[in-house]
């Protein structure tokens with residue numbers, strides 16, 4: 001549970017395009033790290049490289065190392081499917097299987113892993129839905145389709161699905177961007193709960209959200225269009241939002257650009 005991530009000299013390319021240059025950072029166990037920065041600076045690209053999700057994009061290529069508790073997830077003997085089991089991901093738009101029941105949505109990953117026992121699947125579904133703070137809202141309609149939930153409920157359903165396979169790390173790419181303010185606060189509360197158990201990295205365009213939920217914040221920026229995105233600085237969230245080391249960070253968080 002809750003492992004440390006060390007990213008070393010990460011360079012990411014899409015074909016010949018150098019999207020992200022020389023990113024190194026550390027994420028401590030049981031903490032929340034926020035990635036902020038203007039559109040196109042490579043936040044999602046770096047996030048996807050943390051669980052090898054970029055490998056579903058044929059042109060994408062990663063150089064450098066991502067260590068999970070000292071072991072390189074890009075190591076020759078490492079299975080990417082296993083990596084994604086250890087490092088789960090929640091996407092920007094809730095993407096439950098719409099016609100599948102709420103319960104089956106939660107345990108879909110476990111079923112793929114070959115878990116068949118009805119009792120075990122029911123237990124994991126309940127535990128995960130409780131963990132995602134959705135249980136009370138859906139416990140009487142577990143056999144109804146996941147597509148029938150509200151947007152905020154669907155996003156929590158996707159979080160339940162992600163935690164059902166007991167990952168160590170949860171990656172979230174703008175998980176609240178499709179949600180109303182109340183659902184957003186529900187997810188933020190949930191993130192604060194989840195960090196007791198998981199290591200969390202979240203991409204957000206919402207500065208208040210980064211300030212509210214994260215322990216450390218990484219600011220990424222682009223020098224110019226066509227140039228690779230860079231990590232400008234990473235520090236305790238309080239420091240980034242009160243007294244950042246770099247002028248471009250200050251300009252960004254105070255809304256002078258981006």
Ligand SMILES: Nc1ncnc2c1ncn2[C@@H]1O[C@H](COP(=O)(O)OP(=O)(O)OP(=O)(O)O)[C@@H](O)[C@H]1O
Pocket residue numbers: 014017019037038039040041042043044045046057059229
């Ligand atoms: N599949 C892809 N193929 C080619 N180029 C890509 C691909 N995905 C991203 N890029 C490019 O890589 C750069 C970084 O994109 P990325 O999506 O990581 O930015 P981002 O910081 O997440 O932006 P946003 O805030 O808009 O989500 C951009 O120039 C983008 O156009």
Ligand SMILES: [Mg+2]
Pocket residue numbers: 043044045173203
């Ligand atoms: Mg993005």
